[in-house]
Amino acid sequence: MKIHVLLKKEELDGQRLAGKIVVVLDVLFATSSIVTVLANGAVEVLPFLEGQAALGESRKRKPGSFVLSGELNAATLEGFCHPTPLALLGENVDGKSVIYCTTNGTVAIARSREASKVYAAALLNGEAMVEHIERTGAGETVLVVCSGSADNFNLEDFYGAGYLVSLFARSGRHELSDAAIAAQLLHDRSDAYECLSKSRVGRMMLDRGLEPEVRFAARKSVFPVVVALEDGSLRAFR
Numbered sequence: 334m335k336i337h338v339l340l341k342k343e344e345l346d347g348q349r350l351a352g353k354i355v356v357v358l359d360v361l362f363a364t365s366s367i368v369t370v371l372a373n374g375a376v377e378v379l380p381f382l383e384g385q386a387a388l389g390e391s392r393k394r395k396p397g398s399f400v401l402s403g404e405l406n407a408a409t410l411e412g413f414c415h416p417t418p419l420a421l422l423g424e425n426v427d428g429k430s431v432i433y434c435t436t437n438g439t440v441a442i443a444r445s446r447e448a449s450k451v452y453a454a455a456l457l458n459g460e461a462m463v464e465h466i467e468r469t470g471a472g473e474t475v476l477v478v479c480s481g482s483a484d485n486f487n488l489e490d491f492y493g494a495g496y497l498v499s500l501f502a503r504s505g506r507h508e509l510s511d512a513a514i515a516a517q518l519l520h521d522r523s524d525a526y527e528c529l530s531k532s533r534v535g536r537m538m539l540d541r542g543l544e545p546e547v548r549f550a551a552r553k554s555v556f557p558v559v560v561a562l563e564d565g566s567l568r569a570f571r
Contacts, residue, residue: 334467335474336501337510338494341481342441354470355445356452356462356497359480360489361534362417363438364560365455365550366402367431369418371569372458372556374427375400378567380439384410387434394432400424403434407537410434417546418457441480442562449473451562456493456525460554461571463500475501477513488532495520496553526551 339345345355358364367378381387384403391401402414402421409415414424416435433439438453445451450470454462466475477497479490495516501507502517509517519528529535529551530544538547558569 334470334472334501334506335508335510336498336513337474337476338491338498338512338516339476339478340486340491340512341479341484342437342444343481343484345441345444345478350445350448350476352473353448354450354452354466354473354475355448356454356466356475356477357438357441357445357480358454358478358490358493358497359435359438359441360455360493360550361529361532361538362546362550363433363435363480364453365457366416366418366421367433367438367453367567368455368458368556368558368560370421370426370431371560371567372558373422375429375431376568378431378433379565380442380567381432381434382440382443384413384434387413387432390432394430399430399432400426401432404436406436407534417543418549419546437480437482441478442567445478446562448476453560453562453567454493454497456496456551456553458554458556458558458560459496459500461557461559463497465559467501467504477516482534487534489529489535491516492520492523492525492528496525525553
């Protein structure tokens, strides 16, 4: 396989996605939250681009059957649950759908829809994700997409990409792009929590008292789940 890293979701616009595998990362926090709720019993995550569309979906559903969660520019939307992993675990997601909108992560997923396969990944499920792709995607091109923030590079996503690349590199069978090698070098020489907490978004989260959320997102391969986009819904399988 060929493994490449895109530094921000905006780079997807120029990519031909047909026939490619896309793995989306938004470590702080969208894909970390998505992986967490699906690993803890949520039926699905429905990703939306903005709050009004998410609200519209919630009005179609039976009360108690869903959790509505989202943010815009790192501010939790009024009437929505806070969209971070630990906060969502406190909402009893087991057996429910999570209706979810964020500024960057769900946008990156939407921009990836034309790929042959779209996955959501985080540090939290890295090994399961890489093992699944190696087992099912032989010979294909894998684009590891850092969501970034409003056309800006995000360090924490690049670190997450480096973790995935380091797992792919163990076999020695895959062709790595220069961007993939750069991400791997960052990962292999850095501590996860230190890297996440020193990033711009990480510092902002620490200032807001969310240090436990950052530490949670910095854990590696604690959930043996693969999260795939199918018919507009993100679901987990083991």
